[in-house]
Amino acid sequence: MNIQFDKRDPIYLQVIRYFKQEIAVAHLKPGQEIPSRRELANQLSINPNTAQKAYKEMETIGLIYTEGNMPSKITENTALLKNIRTELIDEATNNFITAITPIKVPLEEIVDLVKKKYLENENDKEDTND
Amino acid sequence: MNIQFDKRDPIYLQVIRYFKQEIAVAHLKPGQEIPSRRELANQLSINPNTAQKAYKEMETIGLIYTEGNMPSKITENTALLKNIRTELIDEATNNFITAITPIKVPLEEIVDLVKKKYLENENDKEDTND
Amino acid sequence: MNIQFDKRDPIYLQVIRYFKQEIAVAHLKPGQEIPSRRELANQLSINPNTAQKAYKEMETIGLIYTEGNMPSKITENTALLKNIRTELIDEATNNFITAITPIKVPLEEIVDLVKKKYLENENDKEDTND
């Protein structure tokens, strides 16, 4: 596991987003165990309190659950899990539209730009494949 | 002038973004006077200090300038002004791609979604036209 | 008459300093007439209020005097005039020492630097002589 933190957003939110993404692409499956708070903090070199905050938030959302002293697990509420992908996509798209609309960019120009950056990004990833 | 503030971002940043957008769509032109700090604060119902902070930041960026105790003006550095539109668009697009990529959404689906939301948004605006 | 205004200091203070310098080098002599407030404002392209403020301040100091509707004149208090040169030099030197002392620069280095910059400045002036 590895997260490229940027400093614009709080770390705990970036951790949550990471888990959501892993769920959206089915790298994390219902009932699957996730690292303990301490492990996570170690792996990501973040403050244990930050890890704790992320997990607590995810529990509140219902994304994960913890029974007794067992490792936390991804929820088995598959409906909720299925929504995550849509939720992430919608959120990203809404943010985008909200940001781009006031600048009055023609739809065509937007689509072209999105396509271009999307493909650039794909190529970058291929270049850094192992 | 009117800004719909959300509480996620600091007000002074939203003010700056607003000015950038107004510049990007050429509602604000090089050398044009902008409202005084007090005036802006009144119009937006924000504290004069918050307006001052936004203006000060815009000065350090080079977006506006102030001579003596005269009202501040939009910079006459047209190169800088021209970049603003591109900068805003790029930033929005990059944020979008960065957010959407890890979810592995096919390009086609993304484009469709963008088109759909864009048009929805357009219609909303028409509905509220006078 | 011509003053190169910088924006760090208030204009009216720069005007006063200019008059003091002209007195210090005896370009302005006791009893000599000086431009009216309006004339000064025109020549320097400054606000008449600013010229007025400078003159008023100079009157308070006793540097100039005005009788009735006559043009203002340089004071005939020669003792005061003689002090101006010393005053300007002392002020400049004190400011310099106050600024340079906390940085713990050896006297030798300071003297060398002053000499160097002084001579550079002399040459610049010669180059722009008419």
Place this chain on the structure above:
Amino acid sequence: MNIQFDKRDPIYLQVIRYFKQEIAVAHLKPGQEIPSRRELANQLSINPNTAQKAYKEMETIGLIYTEGNMPSKITENTALLKNIRTELIDEATNNFITAITPIKVPLEEIVDLVKKKYLENENDKEDTND
């Protein structure tokens, strides 16, 4: 820490100048932690907002940096740090020469005066040593 504030300059600028001087004489070193805003405000008996303003300005200059909510630190850009001493000295000397030149004081007289005041100042400091 102690700063003798004068009322001519804004407090926050005097704070910045103080930090620059401390850097110039190497009392503050690259990466070194500096007091929190609140602490500084307490020590100097100034408002926390004023301390904040000074620190924010130093950040934009690149003099200090802040990660997360950790105490701010002196930048590790040693090139920038090295320049500060030169910058301070040059600025002081330029101001001095600019002020003294129009009075047409012979170089010799200037040097003598600088020497005299420098030494006076040294003695003053010795007198107040513990």
Place this chain on the structure above:
DNA sequence: GTGGTCTAGACCACT
């Protein structure tokens, strides 16, 4: 009127 600074005190999010 303008910009600029400052204080006092509060609140928030993050670690």
Place this chain on the structure above:
DNA sequence: GTGGTCTAGACCACG
């Protein structure tokens, strides 16, 4: 604890 933002209200110098 930390940094960051915001409000309310005041004062000053400048033009």
